[in-house]
Amino acid sequence: MDPAPAPARVLVLAGPSGAGKSRLAAHLHSTHGWPVVQLDDFYREGTDPDLPMSPLGLPDWDHVDSWDLDAALGALEQLCRAGTAQMPVYDISRSAVSGTHEVSRGRHPVVVAEGIFAAHTTPGLRSRGLLADAWCIRNRPWLTFSRRLVRDLAERRKPPLTLWRRGHVLRRAEPGIVAAQEQLGARAMTAREAQLLARGLTASSGPRTSSIDRGAGG
Secondary structure, rough: OOOOOOOOEEEEEEEOOOOOHHHHHHHHHHHHHHOOHHHHEEEOOOOOOOOOOOOOOEEEEHHHHOOOOOHHHHHHHHHHHHHEEEEEEEOOOOOOOEEEEEEEEEEEEEEEEEEEOOOHHHHHHHHOOOOOEEEEEEOOOOHHHHHHHHHHHOOOOOHHHHHHHHHHHHHHHHHHHHHHHHHOOOOOOHHHHHHHHHHHHHHHHOOOOOOOOOOOHH
């Protein structure tokens, strides 16, 4: 009987919304086979009475309290130690969980976890001995703004005026967002720099024999 695989470690991909985290995560999965967990699926539902509110009078989806850190950490630990975990599928347009899907890491030694609040998992993962590294992906604020707006409009995430206003709020806040994520332990870098660093993680990793998809909810 083959020995049970050692616990995986998590590569955290943080950064402002629209910085290119999802694109980088897809590249790392395609290149190295590492399974990917979309941490934005751990948003709280829009009916939650404890959601923080923004100055616009709407739920503040850019506040960390709109997101379930404990559930995200629990799911990542389950995946790293047990090899499989159930993950929520979140419908941003409805601000609600629409289902679940199973993630399996096989014998991969690295799990990629990406999302706008991903940096907040860094201390908890480190204390559990499950942190591989934490990177904050950054760009020029206007580039991030334009990419985010094009994406959110194409996906009809929220009404256009809400996306426009929110986008400018995030553009002005971006330097502070990056600085705060650095304080949580994430290293700021471009996606290209991250791709080069990933080779170092690969060099120290064991066999990579399986892959993952998000299932029907993807």
